Amino acid sequence: MGEHKQVDNVPEGKARFFTTRQMKPSDKGFVGFETVWEPFQKEAEYTTPKKP
Numbered sequence: 001m002g003e004h005k006q007v008d009n010v011p012e013g014k015a016r017f018f019t020t021r022q023m024k025p026s027d028k029g030f031v032g033f034e035t036v037w038e039p040f041q042k043e044a045e046y047t048t049p050k051k052p
Contacts (some may be wrong), residue, residue, distance in 0.1 A: 013020040015038060023032045 010022045012022075017038050019036045019038075021034045021036070023034050026033045
């Protein structure tokens with residue numbers, strides 16, 4: 001149980017609003033995943049309304 005197994009590379013996962021990538025194994029053998037989020041909405045420039 002003390003031996004570390006060779007970890008296969010997992011392909012990059014893509015969803016609607018985020019992408020996950022496999023990180024390199026740490027010195028203890030832990031393999032994590034990095035999540036890159038894309039913005040949910042676009043920001044519009046504010047314009048002052050016309051005066052009546």
